[in-house]
Amino acid sequence: MSQNSTPPVPPLAGLCSFDDARRTELPVEECVAWMKRHHYVLHRLHGVFTARLTAEPLYELKTAFSHHAYLCAEHVTALRKRVSELREPPLGLEAVPHRSLERCLDEVLAAPTTSALLLGLYEALVPALIDSLERYIATTNLLADAPSVRIARFCKLEMEDLQRFGAEAIAAVVSDEDRASLVDWLTYLRGLLADAGGLDGRDEPPASSDGSPRFSATPYVYDGTPKRDARFHDSYNAGVNPEAFLYDERFSPRDKVLMMYYKRLRELDVPEMMASILHETPGKPWKFYADMSRQLWDEARHSLLGEVGFVDLGLDWTRIPINFTWSLNLNTQLTPRERHAVLFFIEQGLMPRTGKRYEWEIGRQSEIPLAALIQDFDWADEVLHAQLGREWYVADFGDLKPAMEYGDRCWSQVLSHWRDYRDKGLTDHRNWWPDLYRAACEHWGVAPDPQALGFCETYEDKRADLKGIEVRSEE
Structure with a gap:
Protein backbone atom coordinates (compact mmCIF):
# COMPACT_ATOMS: atom_id res chain seq x y z
CA MET A 1 0.00 0.00 0.00
CA SER A 2 1.44 3.35 -1.04
CA GLN A 3 1.86 6.18 1.42
CA ASN A 4 -1.00 8.18 -0.12
CA SER A 5 -3.51 5.34 -0.58
CA THR A 6 -6.53 4.81 1.68
CA PRO A 7 -6.97 1.50 3.54
CA PRO A 8 -9.87 -0.50 2.04
CA VAL A 9 -12.16 -0.11 5.05
CA PRO A 10 -15.82 -0.87 4.20
CA PRO A 11 -17.70 2.32 3.30
CA LEU A 12 -20.94 3.65 4.76
CA ALA A 13 -20.18 2.33 8.26
CA GLY A 14 -20.46 -1.19 6.88
CA LEU A 15 -24.23 -0.89 6.61
CA CYS A 16 -24.63 -1.46 2.90
CA SER A 17 -23.30 -0.88 -0.59
CA PHE A 18 -23.62 2.41 -2.43
CA ASP A 19 -26.31 0.81 -4.59
CA ASP A 20 -28.37 -0.02 -1.49
CA ALA A 21 -27.85 3.51 -0.22
CA ARG A 22 -29.29 4.93 -3.45
CA ARG A 23 -32.64 3.16 -3.14
CA THR A 24 -35.58 5.56 -3.42
CA GLU A 25 -38.61 3.25 -3.39
CA LEU A 26 -39.72 4.04 0.17
CA PRO A 27 -40.16 7.62 1.36
CA VAL A 28 -40.86 8.21 5.05
CA GLU A 29 -44.63 8.10 4.69
CA GLU A 30 -44.57 4.65 3.09
CA CYS A 31 -42.03 3.37 5.62
CA VAL A 32 -44.37 4.42 8.40
CA ALA A 33 -47.41 2.80 6.78
CA TRP A 34 -45.49 -0.45 6.35
CA MET A 35 -44.19 -0.45 9.93
CA LYS A 36 -47.70 0.22 11.22
CA ARG A 37 -48.78 -3.03 9.58
CA HIS A 38 -45.98 -4.87 11.39
CA HIS A 39 -46.96 -3.13 14.61
CA TYR A 40 -50.60 -4.13 14.22
CA VAL A 41 -49.82 -7.79 13.60
CA LEU A 42 -47.30 -8.03 16.44
CA HIS A 43 -49.69 -6.26 18.80
CA ARG A 44 -52.45 -8.68 17.92
CA LEU A 45 -50.12 -11.69 18.14
CA HIS A 46 -49.18 -10.56 21.63
CA GLY A 47 -52.87 -10.52 22.47
CA VAL A 48 -53.45 -13.99 21.04
CA PHE A 49 -50.56 -15.57 22.93
CA THR A 50 -51.65 -13.88 26.15
CA ALA A 51 -55.32 -14.74 25.76
CA ARG A 52 -54.72 -18.41 25.01
CA LEU A 53 -51.98 -19.41 27.46
CA THR A 54 -54.07 -19.80 30.65
CA ALA A 55 -56.44 -22.38 29.20
CA GLU A 56 -53.75 -24.14 27.12
CA PRO A 57 -53.09 -27.45 28.91
CA LEU A 58 -49.73 -28.42 27.41
CA TYR A 59 -46.92 -27.15 29.64
CA GLU A 60 -44.45 -26.59 26.80
CA LEU A 61 -46.98 -24.53 24.85
CA LYS A 62 -48.11 -22.56 27.90
CA THR A 63 -44.54 -21.50 28.65
CA ALA A 64 -43.72 -20.90 24.97
CA PHE A 65 -46.78 -18.68 24.58
CA SER A 66 -45.52 -16.71 27.59
CA HIS A 67 -42.17 -16.23 25.86
CA HIS A 68 -43.64 -15.42 22.46
CA ALA A 69 -46.02 -12.86 23.96
CA TYR A 70 -43.03 -11.15 25.58
CA LEU A 71 -41.05 -11.12 22.33
CA CYS A 72 -43.97 -9.64 20.42
CA ALA A 73 -44.38 -6.98 23.11
CA GLU A 74 -40.72 -6.03 22.84
CA HIS A 75 -41.01 -5.55 19.08
CA VAL A 76 -44.24 -3.59 19.45
CA THR A 77 -42.40 -1.24 21.81
CA ALA A 78 -39.52 -0.79 19.36
CA LEU A 79 -41.88 -0.06 16.47
CA ARG A 80 -43.91 2.43 18.48
CA LYS A 81 -40.75 4.34 19.29
CA ARG A 82 -39.52 4.27 15.70
CA VAL A 83 -42.81 5.46 14.23
CA SER A 84 -42.82 8.34 16.71
CA GLU A 85 -39.44 9.42 15.33
CA LEU A 86 -40.70 9.71 11.76
CA ARG A 87 -42.76 12.91 11.83
CA GLU A 88 -45.87 10.98 12.84
CA PRO A 89 -47.88 12.80 15.52
CA PRO A 90 -50.52 11.61 16.21
CA LEU A 91 -49.16 8.12 15.79
CA GLY A 92 -52.38 6.38 14.77
CA LEU A 93 -50.98 3.08 15.98
CA GLU A 94 -54.29 1.82 17.31
CA ALA A 95 -56.02 2.07 13.93
CA VAL A 96 -56.87 -1.15 12.08
CA PRO A 97 -54.91 -1.03 8.80
CA HIS A 98 -57.31 -3.32 6.88
CA ARG A 99 -60.46 -5.21 7.83
CA SER A 100 -59.27 -8.45 6.25
CA LEU A 101 -56.09 -8.30 8.31
CA GLU A 102 -58.23 -7.77 11.39
CA ARG A 103 -60.43 -10.72 10.43
CA CYS A 104 -57.37 -12.94 9.97
CA LEU A 105 -56.17 -12.19 13.51
CA ASP A 106 -59.70 -12.61 14.88
CA GLU A 107 -59.89 -16.04 13.26
CA VAL A 108 -56.66 -17.24 14.86
CA LEU A 109 -57.67 -15.87 18.26
CA ALA A 110 -60.96 -17.79 18.00
CA ALA A 111 -59.34 -21.05 16.82
CA PRO A 112 -61.34 -23.76 18.62
CA THR A 113 -58.50 -26.24 19.12
CA THR A 114 -54.82 -26.19 19.91
CA SER A 115 -54.10 -27.69 16.48
CA ALA A 116 -55.94 -24.88 14.72
CA LEU A 117 -54.25 -22.28 16.91
CA LEU A 118 -50.77 -23.62 16.18
CA LEU A 119 -51.37 -23.81 12.44
CA GLY A 120 -52.86 -20.33 12.31
CA LEU A 121 -50.01 -18.83 14.30
CA TYR A 122 -46.98 -20.64 12.99
CA GLU A 123 -47.96 -21.58 9.43
CA ALA A 124 -49.96 -18.49 8.45
CA LEU A 125 -49.30 -15.36 10.49
CA VAL A 126 -45.69 -15.71 11.61
CA PRO A 127 -44.40 -16.75 8.14
CA ALA A 128 -46.30 -13.86 6.55
CA LEU A 129 -44.70 -11.47 9.04
CA ILE A 130 -41.23 -12.85 8.30
CA ASP A 131 -41.80 -12.45 4.57
CA SER A 132 -42.90 -8.85 5.07
CA LEU A 133 -39.89 -8.05 7.24
CA GLU A 134 -37.56 -9.52 4.61
CA ARG A 135 -39.29 -7.50 1.95
CA TYR A 136 -38.99 -4.31 3.99
CA ILE A 137 -35.25 -4.79 4.43
CA ALA A 138 -34.88 -5.52 0.72
CA THR A 139 -36.84 -2.40 -0.28
CA THR A 140 -36.01 0.45 2.08
CA ASN A 141 -32.86 2.58 1.90
CA LEU A 142 -30.47 0.73 4.19
CA LEU A 143 -28.57 3.88 5.10
CA ALA A 144 -31.29 6.53 5.34
CA ASP A 145 -33.64 4.15 7.17
CA ALA A 146 -30.96 2.33 9.17
CA PRO A 147 -32.82 2.55 12.53
CA SER A 148 -35.88 0.85 11.03
CA VAL A 149 -33.73 -1.79 9.34
CA ARG A 150 -32.14 -2.67 12.67
CA ILE A 151 -35.58 -3.14 14.24
CA ALA A 152 -36.74 -5.26 11.30
CA ARG A 153 -33.62 -7.44 11.42
CA PHE A 154 -34.01 -8.20 15.12
CA CYS A 155 -37.71 -8.85 14.70
CA LYS A 156 -37.10 -11.18 11.76
CA LEU A 157 -34.48 -13.08 13.77
CA GLU A 158 -36.87 -13.73 16.64
CA MET A 159 -39.87 -14.44 14.44
CA GLU A 160 -37.77 -17.11 12.73
CA ASP A 161 -37.16 -18.59 16.19
CA LEU A 162 -40.94 -18.64 16.69
CA GLN A 163 -41.42 -20.28 13.32
CA ARG A 164 -38.89 -23.03 14.10
CA PHE A 165 -40.51 -23.71 17.46
CA GLY A 166 -43.93 -23.73 15.83
CA ALA A 167 -42.86 -26.23 13.18
CA GLU A 168 -41.61 -28.64 15.85
CA ALA A 169 -44.68 -28.12 18.01
CA ILE A 170 -46.98 -28.74 15.05
CA ALA A 171 -45.11 -31.93 14.17
CA ALA A 172 -45.61 -33.13 17.75
CA VAL A 173 -49.20 -32.01 18.32
CA VAL A 174 -51.13 -31.76 15.05
CA SER A 175 -52.33 -35.08 13.68
CA ASP A 176 -52.74 -35.79 9.98
CA GLU A 177 -56.50 -35.83 10.51
CA ASP A 178 -56.44 -32.43 12.22
CA ARG A 179 -54.34 -30.93 9.46
CA ALA A 180 -56.61 -32.32 6.77
CA SER A 181 -59.65 -30.84 8.49
CA LEU A 182 -57.98 -27.42 8.65
CA VAL A 183 -56.61 -27.17 5.10
CA ASP A 184 -59.55 -25.08 3.90
CA TRP A 185 -59.28 -22.78 6.91
CA LEU A 186 -55.56 -22.18 6.34
CA THR A 187 -56.32 -21.38 2.71
CA TYR A 188 -58.98 -18.98 3.96
CA LEU A 189 -56.47 -17.25 6.27
CA ARG A 190 -54.02 -16.79 3.42
CA GLY A 191 -56.87 -15.46 1.31
CA LEU A 192 -57.61 -12.85 3.98
CA LEU A 193 -53.97 -11.79 3.94
CA ALA A 194 -54.08 -11.52 0.15
CA ASP A 195 -57.28 -9.50 0.34
CA ALA A 196 -55.44 -7.06 2.64
CA GLY A 197 -52.80 -6.58 -0.06
CA GLY A 198 -50.51 -8.93 1.81
CA LEU A 199 -49.47 -8.41 5.38
CA ASP A 200 -47.58 -5.30 4.29
CA GLY A 201 -50.42 -3.97 2.14
CA ARG A 202 -48.25 -3.50 -0.93
CA ASP A 203 -49.70 -6.19 -3.19
CA GLU A 204 -52.68 -5.92 -5.50
CA PRO A 205 -55.62 -7.62 -3.76
CA PRO A 206 -57.62 -10.24 -5.69
CA ALA A 207 -60.70 -9.13 -7.59
CA SER A 208 -62.94 -11.13 -5.27
CA SER A 209 -62.50 -12.98 -2.00
CA ASP A 210 -64.43 -14.73 0.74
CA GLY A 211 -64.10 -12.56 3.82
CA SER A 212 -67.02 -13.99 5.75
CA PRO A 213 -66.08 -15.17 9.25
CA ARG A 214 -65.48 -18.81 10.04
CA PHE A 215 -64.32 -19.50 13.61
CA SER A 216 -64.71 -15.83 14.52
CA ALA A 217 -68.40 -15.92 13.61
CA THR A 218 -68.72 -16.82 17.29
CA PRO A 219 -66.87 -14.04 19.13
CA TYR A 220 -63.92 -15.21 21.20
CA VAL A 221 -64.61 -15.50 24.93
CA TYR A 222 -61.63 -15.49 27.28
CA ASP A 223 -61.23 -18.61 29.40
CA GLY A 224 -59.48 -17.73 32.65
CA THR A 225 -59.73 -21.20 34.17
CA PRO A 226 -56.21 -22.69 34.21
CA LYS A 227 -55.81 -26.01 32.47
CA ARG A 228 -52.93 -28.47 32.73
CA ASP A 229 -51.89 -31.55 30.78
CA ALA A 230 -51.94 -35.12 32.10
CA ARG A 231 -48.53 -34.82 33.78
CA PHE A 232 -50.11 -32.40 36.26
CA HIS A 233 -52.09 -34.78 38.45
CA ASP A 234 -53.79 -34.12 41.78
CA SER A 235 -53.56 -30.38 41.05
CA TYR A 236 -55.84 -29.41 43.95
CA ASN A 237 -53.37 -30.96 46.39
CA ALA A 238 -52.21 -28.46 49.03
CA GLY A 239 -50.93 -31.07 51.44
CA VAL A 240 -47.38 -29.69 51.66
CA ASN A 241 -46.47 -26.15 52.69
CA PRO A 242 -42.99 -25.57 51.21
CA GLU A 243 -42.65 -22.12 52.78
CA ALA A 244 -43.01 -23.62 56.26
CA PHE A 245 -40.21 -26.07 55.46
CA LEU A 246 -38.02 -23.41 53.87
CA TYR A 247 -38.04 -21.15 56.93
CA ASP A 248 -37.64 -23.94 59.49
CA GLU A 249 -34.10 -23.77 60.90
CA ARG A 250 -34.09 -27.48 61.69
CA PHE A 251 -33.64 -28.41 58.04
CA SER A 252 -30.48 -28.29 55.94
CA PRO A 253 -29.95 -25.96 52.95
CA ARG A 254 -29.51 -28.99 50.69
CA ASP A 255 -32.90 -30.37 51.68
CA LYS A 256 -34.49 -26.94 51.29
CA VAL A 257 -33.34 -26.81 47.67
CA LEU A 258 -35.95 -29.46 46.86
CA MET A 259 -38.69 -27.20 48.17
CA MET A 260 -37.27 -24.23 46.27
CA TYR A 261 -37.30 -26.22 43.03
CA TYR A 262 -40.91 -27.14 43.73
CA LYS A 263 -41.76 -23.48 44.38
CA ARG A 264 -40.09 -22.45 41.13
CA LEU A 265 -41.94 -25.07 39.07
CA ARG A 266 -45.21 -24.14 40.75
CA GLU A 267 -44.74 -20.55 39.53
CA LEU A 268 -46.50 -21.69 36.38
CA ASP A 269 -49.62 -20.39 38.10
CA VAL A 270 -48.31 -16.80 37.94
CA PRO A 271 -48.39 -16.42 34.13
CA GLU A 272 -51.79 -18.15 34.18
CA MET A 273 -53.03 -15.43 36.50
CA MET A 274 -51.13 -12.51 34.96
CA ALA A 275 -52.49 -13.30 31.51
CA SER A 276 -55.96 -12.68 32.91
CA ILE A 277 -54.89 -9.24 34.15
CA LEU A 278 -53.48 -8.34 30.75
CA HIS A 279 -56.50 -9.58 28.84
CA GLU A 280 -59.11 -8.12 31.17
CA THR A 281 -57.53 -4.70 31.78
CA PRO A 282 -58.15 -2.49 28.74
CA GLY A 283 -57.22 1.13 28.27
CA LYS A 284 -53.80 1.24 29.93
CA PRO A 285 -50.73 2.84 28.31
CA TRP A 286 -48.84 0.37 26.13
CA LYS A 287 -45.90 0.33 28.56
CA PHE A 288 -48.16 -1.31 31.16
CA TYR A 289 -48.76 -4.28 28.86
CA ALA A 290 -45.11 -4.45 27.83
CA ASP A 291 -43.86 -4.40 31.43
CA MET A 292 -46.42 -6.92 32.62
CA SER A 293 -45.56 -9.18 29.69
CA ARG A 294 -41.93 -9.12 30.76
CA GLN A 295 -42.92 -10.17 34.27
CA LEU A 296 -45.27 -12.83 32.92
CA TRP A 297 -42.44 -14.35 30.89
CA ASP A 298 -40.04 -14.14 33.84
CA GLU A 299 -42.47 -16.15 35.97
CA ALA A 300 -42.86 -18.77 33.24
CA ARG A 301 -39.06 -18.90 32.98
CA HIS A 302 -38.82 -19.48 36.73
CA SER A 303 -41.15 -22.45 36.34
CA LEU A 304 -38.90 -23.83 33.62
CA LEU A 305 -35.87 -23.36 35.87
CA GLY A 306 -37.64 -25.40 38.54
CA GLU A 307 -38.09 -28.16 35.97
CA VAL A 308 -34.38 -27.96 35.13
CA GLY A 309 -33.56 -28.24 38.83
CA PHE A 310 -35.44 -31.51 39.14
CA VAL A 311 -33.84 -32.85 35.96
CA ASP A 312 -30.42 -31.92 37.38
CA LEU A 313 -31.15 -34.07 40.44
CA GLY A 314 -32.41 -36.96 38.33
CA VAL A 342 -52.33 -9.70 45.48
CA LEU A 343 -49.48 -10.08 43.00
CA PHE A 344 -47.80 -6.90 44.20
CA PHE A 345 -48.34 -7.74 47.87
CA ILE A 346 -46.57 -11.05 47.36
CA GLU A 347 -43.77 -9.56 45.25
CA GLN A 348 -43.13 -6.82 47.80
CA GLY A 349 -43.05 -9.40 50.56
CA LEU A 350 -40.16 -11.10 48.77
CA MET A 351 -37.93 -8.04 49.05
CA PRO A 352 -36.83 -8.23 52.74
CA ARG A 353 -33.85 -10.32 53.76
CA THR A 354 -36.16 -13.22 54.59
CA GLY A 355 -37.41 -13.28 50.98
CA LYS A 356 -35.47 -13.79 47.79
CA ARG A 357 -32.10 -12.97 49.31
CA TYR A 358 -32.71 -15.72 51.85
CA GLU A 359 -33.49 -18.23 49.10
CA TRP A 360 -30.30 -17.22 47.27
CA GLU A 361 -28.29 -17.71 50.47
CA ILE A 362 -29.87 -21.14 50.92
CA GLY A 363 -28.87 -21.99 47.35
CA ARG A 364 -25.26 -20.99 48.02
CA GLN A 365 -25.14 -22.84 51.34
CA SER A 366 -26.52 -25.99 49.72
CA GLU A 367 -23.33 -26.38 47.65
CA ILE A 368 -25.54 -27.15 44.64
CA PRO A 369 -24.24 -24.66 42.02
CA LEU A 370 -27.37 -24.76 39.89
CA ALA A 371 -29.58 -23.94 42.88
CA ALA A 372 -27.44 -20.91 43.69
CA LEU A 373 -27.58 -19.69 40.09
CA ILE A 374 -31.34 -20.19 39.76
CA GLN A 375 -32.00 -18.26 42.95
CA ASP A 376 -29.52 -15.55 41.96
CA PHE A 377 -31.47 -14.78 38.79
CA ASP A 378 -34.82 -15.34 40.49
CA TRP A 379 -33.91 -12.71 43.08
CA ALA A 380 -32.84 -10.23 40.39
CA ASP A 381 -36.09 -10.75 38.49
CA GLU A 382 -38.23 -10.25 41.57
CA VAL A 383 -36.51 -6.95 42.37
CA LEU A 384 -37.51 -5.79 38.89
CA HIS A 385 -41.06 -7.03 39.42
CA ALA A 386 -41.40 -5.09 42.66
CA GLN A 387 -40.28 -1.97 40.78
CA LEU A 388 -42.84 -2.59 38.05
CA GLY A 389 -45.52 -3.01 40.70
CA ARG A 390 -44.65 0.34 42.21
CA GLU A 391 -44.99 1.96 38.80
CA TRP A 392 -48.25 0.35 37.71
CA TYR A 393 -50.03 -0.54 40.94
CA VAL A 394 -48.82 1.60 43.83
CA ALA A 395 -49.15 4.76 41.74
CA ASP A 396 -52.94 4.37 41.91
CA PHE A 397 -52.77 4.66 45.71
CA GLY A 398 -50.16 7.37 45.99
CA ASP A 399 -48.29 5.54 48.74
CA LEU A 400 -46.94 2.06 49.47
CA LYS A 401 -48.76 1.50 52.78
CA PRO A 402 -52.37 1.64 51.52
CA ALA A 403 -51.37 -0.31 48.42
CA MET A 404 -49.95 -3.11 50.59
CA GLU A 405 -52.95 -3.08 52.93
CA TYR A 406 -55.32 -3.41 49.98
CA GLY A 407 -53.29 -6.29 48.56
CA ASP A 408 -53.36 -8.07 51.91
CA ARG A 409 -57.14 -7.62 52.15
CA CYS A 410 -57.65 -8.92 48.63
CA TRP A 411 -55.58 -12.03 49.31
CA SER A 412 -57.36 -12.59 52.61
CA GLN A 413 -60.76 -12.60 50.91
CA VAL A 414 -59.76 -15.45 48.59
CA LEU A 415 -61.30 -18.71 49.73
CA SER A 416 -58.65 -21.44 49.66
CA HIS A 417 -61.30 -24.21 49.46
CA TRP A 418 -58.79 -26.55 51.15
CA ARG A 419 -61.45 -28.54 52.99
CA ASP A 420 -63.97 -28.15 50.20
CA TYR A 421 -61.62 -29.72 47.64
CA ARG A 422 -60.99 -32.61 50.04
CA ASP A 423 -64.65 -33.14 50.88
CA LYS A 424 -65.62 -33.15 47.20
CA GLY A 425 -63.04 -35.83 46.47
CA LEU A 426 -60.88 -33.61 44.26
CA THR A 427 -57.82 -34.40 46.42
CA ASP A 428 -56.92 -36.01 49.70
CA HIS A 429 -54.04 -33.54 50.13
CA ARG A 430 -51.56 -36.42 50.15
CA ASN A 431 -48.20 -35.58 51.71
CA TRP A 432 -45.95 -36.14 48.69
CA TRP A 433 -42.82 -34.82 50.41
CA PRO A 434 -41.42 -38.04 51.97
CA ASP A 435 -41.30 -39.88 48.63
CA LEU A 436 -39.59 -36.96 46.90
CA TYR A 437 -37.14 -36.51 49.74
CA ARG A 438 -36.19 -40.20 49.80
CA ALA A 439 -35.56 -40.14 46.04
CA ALA A 440 -33.35 -37.07 46.40
CA CYS A 441 -31.38 -38.62 49.25
CA GLU A 442 -30.82 -41.70 47.12
CA HIS A 443 -29.47 -39.43 44.37
CA TRP A 444 -27.18 -37.70 46.88
CA GLY A 445 -26.11 -41.00 48.42
CA VAL A 446 -27.10 -39.96 51.95
CA ALA A 447 -29.54 -41.17 54.57
CA PRO A 448 -32.68 -39.04 54.99
CA ASP A 449 -32.80 -36.71 57.97
CA PRO A 450 -35.60 -38.14 60.17
CA GLN A 451 -36.90 -34.67 61.06
CA ALA A 452 -37.04 -33.59 57.42
CA LEU A 453 -38.63 -36.88 56.43
CA GLY A 454 -41.37 -36.33 58.98
CA PHE A 455 -42.36 -32.86 57.71
CA CYS A 456 -46.13 -32.69 57.29
CA GLU A 457 -47.34 -29.07 57.43
CA THR A 458 -50.08 -28.19 54.95
CA TYR A 459 -51.82 -25.11 53.56
CA GLU A 460 -55.01 -25.90 55.45
CA ASP A 461 -54.72 -22.93 57.80
CA LYS A 462 -51.86 -20.87 56.33
CA ARG A 463 -51.17 -18.86 53.19
CA ALA A 464 -47.90 -19.03 51.30
CA ASP A 465 -46.62 -16.09 53.39
CA LEU A 466 -47.38 -18.24 56.49
CA LYS A 467 -50.14 -15.87 57.58
CA GLY A 468 -53.14 -17.64 59.06
CA ILE A 469 -56.25 -18.20 56.95
CA GLU A 470 -59.58 -17.24 58.44
CA VAL A 471 -61.94 -20.19 58.22
CA ARG A 472 -65.10 -19.09 56.41
CA SER A 473 -67.98 -20.75 54.67
CA GLU A 474 -67.01 -22.04 51.23
CA GLU A 475 -70.54 -22.39 49.96
Missing part, protein backbone atom coordinates in the same frame (compact mmCIF):
# COMPACT_ATOMS: atom_id res chain seq x y z
CA LEU A 315 -35.91 -36.60 39.80
CA ASP A 316 -39.19 -37.01 37.93
CA TRP A 317 -41.19 -33.87 38.72
CA THR A 318 -44.33 -35.38 37.20
CA ARG A 319 -44.63 -37.61 40.27
CA ILE A 320 -45.26 -34.51 42.40
CA PRO A 321 -48.68 -32.81 42.52
CA ILE A 322 -48.09 -29.28 41.18
CA ASN A 323 -50.82 -27.19 42.75
CA PHE A 324 -52.75 -24.74 40.56
CA THR A 325 -55.37 -23.41 42.96
CA TRP A 326 -53.65 -20.03 43.41
CA SER A 327 -54.28 -19.03 39.79
CA LEU A 328 -57.63 -20.83 39.78
CA ASN A 329 -58.92 -19.03 42.86
CA LEU A 330 -57.60 -15.59 41.93
CA ASN A 331 -58.91 -15.81 38.36
CA THR A 332 -62.35 -16.95 39.46
CA GLN A 333 -62.81 -14.99 42.71
CA LEU A 334 -61.14 -11.60 42.18
CA THR A 335 -61.30 -8.70 39.75
CA PRO A 336 -58.23 -7.93 37.61
CA ARG A 337 -57.30 -5.02 39.90
CA GLU A 338 -57.61 -7.24 42.97
CA ARG A 339 -55.42 -9.89 41.33
CA HIS A 340 -52.80 -7.25 40.62
CA ALA A 341 -53.01 -6.16 44.25
